[in-house]
Structure formats: structure tokens, C-alpha cells
Amino acid sequence: MMPGMGLTAIGVAGVTISYSGIAHTFVDGMHALTGLTMFVGLIFLAAGILDGGVSTSNRAKATTLVIVSIVLSFATFGLTMNSSNYTITLAGLLMAIAFPSIIISYLIMKMPQYAKPVGAIVGMAAATGIIMWFAFGLVSPDTYMISEPVIEEPKEEVVVSSAPIYPITILEKSDIQGNPDYDPDVAHVPKGNVVEWTNADAVVHTVTSSADFGDTFNSNMINAGEKFSLDTNNLDAGEYEYMCMVHPWMIATLIIEEPKDDVKVVIPQGAGIINEGQVYYNPQVIQIESGTTVVWENTDSAMHTVTSGSAETGADGKFDSEMLVAGSSFKHSFNSPGKIDYFCMLHPWMAGTVEVQ
Template sequence: MSDWDLMMPGMGLTAIGLAGVILSYMGIANTFLTGMQALSGLTMFVGLVFLAAGILNGGVSTSGRAKATTLVIFGIAGSVGAYALSLNSVVTSLPRFVGALLVILVPSIVIAFASMKMPHYFKPITIIFLAAMAVGIGSYTALGFIGPGAEFSLHPQNVTTAKPVALPIPTAPIIPVEIPLNASVQGNPSFNPATVSVPKGDIIEWTNNDKVPHTVTSAPDGSIFDSNIISAGKSYRLDTSKLDAKEYDYLCTVHPFMTGKIVITEATKPVIANVTIPSGASTQKEGQKYFDSQEIDVKIGTTVVWTNDDSASHTVTSGKSTDNQTGTIFDSGMIKSSKTFEHRFDSAGSFDYYCQVHPWMTGKVTVG
């Protein structure tokens, strides 16, 4: 008879691992897919070691318990596989899938066989767990980095290679959101701002200023938007014109405690406020207007348009000339005569600005 002290945990772990592998390779687990594959493979590997050790120690069992357990395992695998196929039309290539199972199956049987045949040198249980740990770590690394490769469709279609095209330059306002440094440490700010409200049609851009990768994924499963991995220093843009006007919670799938919210409002006619750079503004003298109006009050969402009516070029640069970080909020660059520059203010506050060419030219926008 088989050794049921070894076979029972072996069958249980094998069944769980097999179900996990099928779920992963059928495409149901779309978050941490490679990690799911690795964990499933490791679980099934340990289960097969126990299972093989139990069979080698006592032979193949023909008892009612063995038959019932085998039936349960096939039932779990069959039902999960059928469910996966019913939800997906694309699955991982069969050769790669079978190869992954063989990579797990063959070493586990060899390890179990060796542990049973060398009791005078190593205690079988020590060999099983040490070898399982070594091969398990190797399997985790290999599956985690390789993952599923080629795919075939259950409904074959003619596939054509698209020619690369230049991405259009966005014309909608871009609203910045920062992933701050050390956001991966639980308790620190995750996104800045944590809640961003934009009219439908604007573009939200997340920039990863942390040192580790993150994602911007709609809760709970990324079905609405998903950035995939955003490496340190990289960014992700979301075009809100494709979304409904409502609230969306999102998170980082790498660090699920990092959460944020998007509030998309119905697009409205833009509110414009005009500021003129009058003729003669480049000359510093008493009574000369440098910005007209020099100070303005506007509502959140207002776009301020500066028009250069002077003959000289100017800039509209956020901050003061004595600041260390000027131009971090907006900076027009050189505005030539008769040209314009505009900036939309999406948050409340008081914003000083000046001309870098003529630092005595100062102004202020108060948003409330």
C-alpha cells in the first residue's frame, strides 16, 4: 500500500498547484501573471515530490481512497480548465505549457526517487525539502522572468503586422500627477495629488519620481485602464475622453496600499482670462504697465492667455526671480511680438510670475 502520510499532502498540493497553473496560463489572472505561474509551479512541484515519494515508498495504491482522491484531482483540473476556456479565446501555446509541466514533473520524481534510494547518506525528508527548495527557487526565477510566450487563438485570424506610425502630439491640457519618492513605503504619500479632478477630454500624466517601479491600475482589476509597469523616471498618460464622467479609484498593483482617485466631470466651455504684455513693457520706467492686468482673480479651471503686444520678446515664468525653482508650474519660453502663451489653472492658490528677460516685470494669478 502507498504511504498516505506522504501521498495526501502531495495530492492536495498538486491539485492546488495544477489549478493555479491552468488559471495563469489560460489568461484569467491578468495581474501578476508571471508571479502566479511561478507560485503555482512551485506549489505543484512540492506536491509532486510528496506524491512521488509516497508511491515509491509503498507502490501504486488501488484502494478506494486513492481512486476517490484521483477523481477529485481530475475534477478540479477539468472544471477549472473548462471555466478558463469558456472565458478566453486566446491561450498559451501548448508546447510551452506541456514543457513547463515537464520541467516541474521530472525533477520532482527524480528527487523523490533519490531520497528513497539513498537512506544511508541522507534522510529522505531532508533531501526532499532541500532539493525542493533549490529547484523551487530556480523554477520561480525562470517562470517569473520568462512567463508565457507565443499564443494561438481558438478562432484563428489573419494577422498583419502594423506599420509604425508617429504618435500625435496631444492638444488637450495635460494634468500632472506625481508618484513621489519613497511612495513604495507604506504610510508615505502614494500619489500627489491623491485625488485629481479633470474635465472629460483632458489628459492625466503620472510621473514616477520614485526609485522603484509602480503601476496606475483602475480598481479592482485594471479593466478600465492599466499603465502596466512604470519604471523610475518614466510616465504614463491617460486620455479621459474615452472614459465616462464619474469617479474612478485606482491603485498600484505592485504596492496595493498605494491608492488614488480620479474625478472626471462633464466637459464645459473653457473659461478664458486675458492678460496683455503692453507696448514698452521691456523698458523699466515709472508709470509703465508690464502686465495688464498685473494681478487677476480667476476660478479653478480658467485658462489665462498672455498676449505680447510689445516689440520685444518676453517670458511668462512661474515664481519670482529670487526663487531657486522658477518655472516649475508654467514657463512660456520666449514669446515673440504678437504671439501668445496660455496656461490652465486646475488648483487653488496664488501664483506669482515674472519675465526672465526683464525681471522687473511681475504679475500674479489668484485661483479660488
């Protein structure tokens, strides 16, 4: 009996702990190990009772008192302080096993001639209960044995924003104090654009509004190569200082400006044919302020592209409209001063220039 009582106590305590929310890190292992220990202890305990009867020695009484104290302590905690939905079920299962086992063991010890009939009755009752549970689960109003059909919820459509993107780069080795960090350091962004920070460094960084420690915007950790996007429609026009919470010496400024009117460039009819006096991009040269969006509209019947670079040097990767069919358009925001040439990759004699002030 003694080994059975000890193993049972350890198993019950372990199972209770695993369901009480204490052992989060190895809860599955505790379920298996302590559950096995508990059932092995119950087997030893039942074998001891059947073999030698219930011991009435002081040692057995002391052991019983310790086991009851452990079980009641952990059971009370497990029932009142845990968040598992299965604790009551487990407790009921344990009592359903323990109480009949104790009664049957005691009857067999006192009246061994009733061992077979009592065992047969208990076995038939258990089988009947299991059969009825399954049967009622299939045909009763609460058909809990029949799986309910899975109703798939409609998937939310992912809306891809068409707003212009203002790119900002978190520079390599910007975690070293004194090195350049955000490029550009001061960004003038028209309201309505999407600001996109790309972490080109090898360590994590954040983009966090300084004045309110991230209440206005906060990227959380941006791993190497990852991006963080900010929709400026949610911000008022004005100046916002931001920083990296991991490296607080990294400070930059985001200036949200009222949106500027788009500048339109037309690809006219016949632009795909070389003719004297033919206009290919109208106007061919435009001068704009930083933060302005240029819209190219293809009014020709042929396909064209708007590709940064030149026919001599090729595309430089700053922007590319890909194929523009008749009636389609392409827009791009210019956020850095400079002169940008562009051309049509299908008709390389078509060329234009954007001068950003």
C-alpha cells in the same frame, strides 16, 4: 553501421523537435548540434553499408525498427503540430538526400563495376539541377532569385498633443503601507487635459481603475522614473478611483470635471519699456479656480517670457514660456491652490500674479 544508425536517429529526432515548436529556449543550438549529429550519422551509415553491406542480423533489424519508430513519431508530430514554414522543405531535403543515397549504396554493393558511372550520373544530375534552379530563378516569370525592391512605407507622423498636462507623482517609498502614495491624492482635472503620472519611487507601480480592474484605464507596470499619460477626452465627467495593482493599499481618486473657460492675460504694446502708468501684464493679478487654464498673449512688438518666480529670487521651475515673439501665446493650467508670482526674464520689471482658489 550501428553507430551511424544511432547517430542518424538521434540527429533526425533532434532536428524534428527543434522545428516542432517544443525547444523554444535553445532552438538555434539544437538546429546546429542535431543537424551536425544527423549528417555525421549519415556518413557513418553510408561508410558501413559500403564497407560491409547491409547487415541482416537480428540486432540490425531491431535497431532499424527503433530508428524508424523514432523518426516516424517525431516526423508525424513535426509535420502536423508545428508552426514553422520550413518543415516541409526540410523533410523534402532529407528525402532527396536519403533515397538516392540508399539506392546508390545498394547498387554499388551489388554491382561495384557501376560505381563510377552511377556516381558520375548522380553528380551531373545534381549539378544540372542546381544550375537550372538558379537559372530559372533569374529569368523565369517567378524570378525568386532576384530580390524585390524594398518599398518603404510612409512613416506615421507623431502628433504631439498640445493639451495641458496635469501632473501626478507616485511618491517615494509609497510601496510601504501607510505612506503617502499619489500626489495629489484627489485630483480635479478638467476634461481635455492629459493626466501624467510620474513614478518617483524606486519600485514598479501601476495606475489602474479600481471599479473595473483596469478596463477604463490601466498603465501596466511603470518602472522607476517612467511616466504614464492618460487623455481625459476619452473619459466621461465623473469620479474615478484608481489603485496600484502591485500595492493594492495605494488608492487615489481622479475627478474629471467639465472644462472651464480659459482666462486670458495680454502683454500689451510697450510692455518692454519702463514708463509710469505702463501696464505690463493685463490684468496684473488674476483670481481663478483650480483647474483653470491661463493664456498669455503677446501683443507687443518685442519678445517676452512668462516665467514663474520673481526678479529677486529667479525662476522657480513651475512654468516657463521661453521666448514669446510678437503675436505668439503661452498657456498653463493651474491645478493646485496657492499664489504664484511670475515675471519676464528679459524685462524683470514686468511682474504678475495668479491666485488659485
